[in-house]
Amino acid sequence: MSASAETSSGLALEVRNLVKSYGPIPGVWDVNLGVGQGTLHGFLGPNGSGKTTTIKCVMGLLHKTAGEIRVFGEEPQGDAIELKRRVGYLPELPSFPNYLKGREVLLTYGRIRGTLDKKKLMVESKMLLKKVGLEDASEKAVGKYSKGMQTRLGLAVAMLGEPDLLILDEPTEGLDPVGVIDVRELLKTVVSEGRTVLLSSHQLPEVQQMCSRVTVLKEGRTVTEGSVKELAKRLHGGVVYKAEFDSLGPDLMADLERIDGVSEVTSVEEDVVAILMTKDYDVRPSLARLAVQHGSLLLSCEREEASLEELFLSLVRKSD
Amino acid sequence: MERAASALVSDCIRIVKASPGPAGHTSGISLTRTWAVARYELTWDLSKKRTFIILALFLFTAFVYGYLLPAIVGESIVTGTLLQGVSVGSGLWWVDAHNVAFNTFMSGLFPLFIGGFIAADTIGSEFDSNTIVPQLSQPVRRLEVYAGKLVEKILLLLVVSTVFTLLVVAGSEVSVGAQSHLEMIPLVVLAEFGAFLEYTALAFFVGSLVRSGTTTLGILITVFIVILGSVLVVSLNTGEQEYMFLLPTVNADYLLKSVFYYIFQPFGVMVLQGYALGAGTTSPVAVMVISALEYAVVGLLANLLAALAAGYYFFRKAEVKS
Secondary structure, eight states: OOGGGOOTTOEEEEEEEEEEEETTEEEEEEEEEEEETTOEEEEEOOTTSSHHHHHHHHTTSSOOSEEEEEETTBOOOTTOHHHHTTEEEEOSSOOOOTTSBHHHHHHHHHHHTTOOOHHHHHHHHHHHHHHTTOGGGTTSBGGGOOHHHHHHHHHHHHTTTOOSEEEEESTTTTOOHHHHHHHHHHHHHHHHTTOEEEEEOSOHHHHHHHOSEEEEEETTEEEEEEOHHHHHHHHHTTEEEEEEESOOOHHHHHHHHTSTTEEEEEEEETTEEEEEESSOSOOHHHHHHHHHHTTOOEEEEEEEEOOHHHHHHHHHHHTO | OHHHHHHHHHHHHHHHHOOBOSTTOBSSOOHHHHHHHHHHHHHHHHHOHHHHHHHHHHHHHHHIIIIIHHHHHOSOOHHHHTSTTOOOGGGGHHHHHHHHHHSSTTTTHHHIIIIIIHHHTTTHHHHHHTTHHHHHTSSOOHHHHHHHHHHHHHHHHHHHHHHHHHHHHHHHHHHHSOOOOGGGHHHHHHHHHHHHHHHHHHHHHHHHHHOOHHHHHHHHHHHHHHHHHHHHHHHHHHOOOGGGGGSHHHHHHHHHHHHHHHHHGGGSOOBOTTSSSOTTOOOBHHHHHHHHHHHHHHHHHHHHHHHHHHHHHHHHHOOOOO
8 A cells, every 4th residue: 555545544434423314214323443554344234224325425415414425544535536546336236237247338438437548457457357357348338247346346346446445335246156166365465565455244253254343234324343353252252052962842942142241142053053252251051951841951062253144144133 | 496506616616626636636626637537428329228228210311301202392482481582492301301300290209219219228227237336336437537528529519410411412313313402511510410319418417316227218208298288289389489589409409490590590580480479470581580599509518518507416426235
């Protein structure tokens, strides 16, 4: 990252108390988000939680009702040309004119960005198409692209001009497994170059694997933010037990939830449960005792770090 | 309207005052970016079936009115209908073709098709299809996006007006012999272009307001029907017309005729039948033409400014919700 890209707060993107309402209907009403420079930050939340609304407010596609948005320490004003030059954006459903070929899309948006050097633009377009795995489809009309190919193309457009901050809304949506892996590798490379990525995704294992920090939204507000480990510790002492019983009836399930320090019990498969803890202590003796009381047996029990998926479900279900 | 115009003016002032930025970029308006949007728009327009169908029909009209009709009828009908007392013969058939195309009961239909239908896709449909998102996400001013789209439409409409006029002249030359008053061609082209541009401006305004191509089309057609219908009813019953010529779709028709009449004035005394003074009333053209031209030009400019300024106001405010 260039020196000029660094800010005193160390944040590439900062959103404070963001409110966006559509008349009387609130879209988001208290979103807080801090994306550190040079990091890959996960942005999570169920459908309709306000992720896309927040991102659109950042990009100036929606006008915030209240709150503060800072990109590299500066509040976007008016058309925010200089800031937008440093930000690349992939919308959830990227849409390009059907008649354009893949290569032409990049040339077109490159020109709209104000790139004068045609040769440079052609080299950059070729390089980006290669990066997103579309070099063989560069002469194909976008109208003939699959959904996954359109997403890849959108990613290439977002990376035009080597922006310092990439905001990606569901970048692996519609991609085949190879495409997903390619995008993951690409994003890792981007971050290794010192650039910042905000990744909005429903793919929780992907976010856990790639992101150093996450922000979780629910019903238009931020419910938590931090590293996956921090969140796990904060919510469950960072611990989850996976227990397999000989037989697992509803009574035993109910009693498991009553054990001291247990926040949630979720069924993983038949007779196997994940037990999320709010306290980090050995719960196995209690599990074995309860199993016997209910005429069952504890066959196995392993202590694991809580996964993002478990944390996410716990957070989302908590206030339902 | 006042707020829209003021927003446009303040944006322009800000752009003019803006200082150069780093790396060769200016923080003011960029002609490169504006032109890039215009190029994008032109490529898209020329890739649409709808554009080609409309343009093909328009060229077909040029063929029918410029070549086929004079071949069948044999001479100009100008003297018998719109310009009394002027004997022009077949040499002015090409003017007649324009009059028939633009000044019949269909007046305003061609400008609606050419200027309105093509432009309805420009802003309204781009919000519909979300293709506006990659544009607005780039480091580009909304004014540049708006201006780029407008510049492309201006160029396209100028070319269409010129080609249509030249085809009609050429067709008439082949069909009924040499045509006269060819020095009027630029004025006729300008008149057509003005008529087209009014609908384009209206489409920019409505498209920015409703952010839907289909709704924009529907509103343009409704505006056309309501205004034209109102003018017919009011003029036939009361003879009061002048204020109505300020309305967009009527002005589209009237502007063209006004230019013709203004140019024809030196040839002698002419009367405008059924216009401005009521059905059946006649008046020396010396008075009428000036009045009509003023109405037409003032009306055109006022409509263009109002629609484009209001369009930009809403475009600048427009949100991408879907």
